[in-house]
Amino acid sequence: MxxxxxxxxxxxxxxxxxxxxxxxxxxxxxxxxxxxxxxxxxxxxxxxxxxxxxxxxxxxxxxxxxxxxxxxxxxxxxxxxxxxxxxxxxxxxxxxxxxxxxxxxxxxxxxxxxxxxxxxxxxxxxxVKYGPEPLTLKPEEIAKLFIKPKTRNIKSALLNQQVIAGIGNIYADESLFRAGIKPTRRLGSLSAQDRMNLAKAIQEVLKEAIKYKGTSAQNYYDANGQKGSFVQRLNVYGRKNQPCKKCGAPITRIVVAQRGTHYCPKCQK
Ligand SMILES: [Zn+2]
CATH class of the missing domain: 3.20.190.10 (MutM-like, N-terminal)
Structure with a gap:
């Protein structure tokens, strides 16, 4: 999507x-x-x-x-x-x-x-039905979105459009990789530093993906009928069993919030 x-x-x-x-x-x-x-x-x-x-x-x-x-x-x-x-x-x-x-x-x-x-x-x-825009908030404001409810896992929070708008499966997985956070972590287990790292990772990933005109994982085309080239820069999404670009460990795929979720078991804690 x-x-x-x-x-x-x-x-x-x-x-x-x-x-x-x-x-x-x-x-x-x-x-x-x-x-x-x-x-x-x-x-x-x-x-x-x-x-x-x-x-x-x-x-x-x-x-x-x-x-x-x-x-x-x-x-x-x-x-x-x-x-x-x-x-x-x-x-x-x-x-x-x-x-x-x-x-x-x-x-x-x-x-x-x-x-x-x-x-x-x-x-x-x-x-009104949508949460704030990740590229207009300051990182410290984004970090605050991931404090409550403590029992919610971070992947679900990222996908929830009322918590933060515009993030889907690809950029949730990629942001969590860059922040070094495992997708199943409960919000209550995240430190202030984790939340800040994630906020910065979200902005970094989204800005970079816009620069490369998005990700054509399946059948996305932009308004000029061209594919986006961010797919080559993906670290985890769609890379099940392929080596992590950072540590070489195979990327794992699990299901979180009913969505296929990719992460590196070594780099993400
Ligand atoms: Zn790794």
Whole structure:
């Protein structure tokens, strides 16, 4: 699933191209995951001017000049890719937008993603459901998020979008590796230094991943249809039984919070 660095990459690319342009035409190829549904959404979006495209948590938000927003959650396999105006739709495409001189396709192989048009109040209500952004807080503020509840394990805390927004399985595992913390550790067992190390590791990993335009572990593509290259820099995620890049011990895979979790049994305590 695209996480913070992947969605941030897409939003920056879309903002560069779409900012200031007007939606000229909307085509729904597969209905069912958009709100409001069908023609109603088409009528609403036509002639809307995109003021900016920004990320919040793992959401792509198109802000319109009238204060309303179009919010996409890509979920497992979604993409928003800029294409040529002569583009011929493919099997998994859901919607096509003609925006100024550009054309954009929202596609989704597994169909878990959704796109919602929200007024300013609905948008504000949605944002309340998410925890703080890891790249706007200071490390000491992030560290405080991992104090309670003491019995929760740190991997679950990192994945919980109400605790901290935008982190998923890849960057939870990578942050814990860099901080030297085993994913099963209870929050109550973490020292102040552990929490601080983790806070710094989270920011470091996310910033680096944005620099490399994200991780294409499965089928993630950015808004230009390119793969992210952070996958080569992963230390633990997806590296079961491969040697740890730091100590050589084989990377272990266990299940924590119902998610496949990778860590180095020697480097992470
Ligand atoms: Zn190691």
């Amino acid at each position: 695209p996480e913070l660095p992947e969605v941030e990459t897409i939003c920056r690319q879309l903002n560069d191209k779409l900012k200031g342009h007007v939606i000229e035409c909307v085509t729904i190829l597969q209905s069912g995951r958009e709100k409001p549904a069908g023609q109603k959404l088409i009528d609403i979006l036509r002639r809307k001017k995109i003021e900016s495209v920004k990320r919040r948590a793992k959401l792509i938000v198109w802000h319109f000049s009238d204060g309303t927003a179009l919010v996409t959650h890509l979920k497992m396999t979604g993409s928003q890719i800029l294409v040529d105006k002569k583009y011929i739709p493919k099997k998994h495409d859901r919607m096509v937008f003609e925006i100024g001189p550009h054309c954009l396709v929202w596609a989704d192989i597994r169909k878990f993603g959704h796109i919602n048009y929200l007024d300013s109040k609905e948008f504000a209500d949605l944002l």
